[in-house]
Amino acid sequence: MRPTIKAVIGRMLTIQVVRYILVGGVAAGVAILTSSSLYTGHLTNYTVAQGLGFIAGGLVNYPLSRRWVFRNRSRLVARQLAVFYSLALAGLAVNEWTLRLCVVVAQVPVVPAMGAGLGAAFLWNFTGNKFVTFSRRFGGPSPRPQPPSAGFEPGEPQRPG
16 A cells, blocks of 8 residues: 555655754754853853854754755755745744743743743744745755656556556
């Protein structure tokens, strides 16, 4: 029995989400290490530290997302970078807004609030990168051509082409 298109797409999406979580974990580790070190080392205030950490995480995230998560080999790298970092900039706003909301309104300690900001930005960035940055419009993968027998079970008569 052949898997349905819905099942194949669901499996591919699941693989991408798991890979993006792993890449995001590495990028978040870089971001948290950078931002918490800058903040706890009294080198800058927490919002600037969070922004610099987010940028450091983005420098790790793009190449890993492009090659491993979304398996993108497009030559439109400059265009993708512009879209990726535009989305990341919006993600930074989501990150900072969540951080401030947690610290100022909810009275959450700064370092856990930094994690909450990264989590909110993660959701924003995955969605944007999946459906915009690495979409076919910006040089993402094209659907694979199907053989003429696609959609037919073995032994079923095929319609004339």
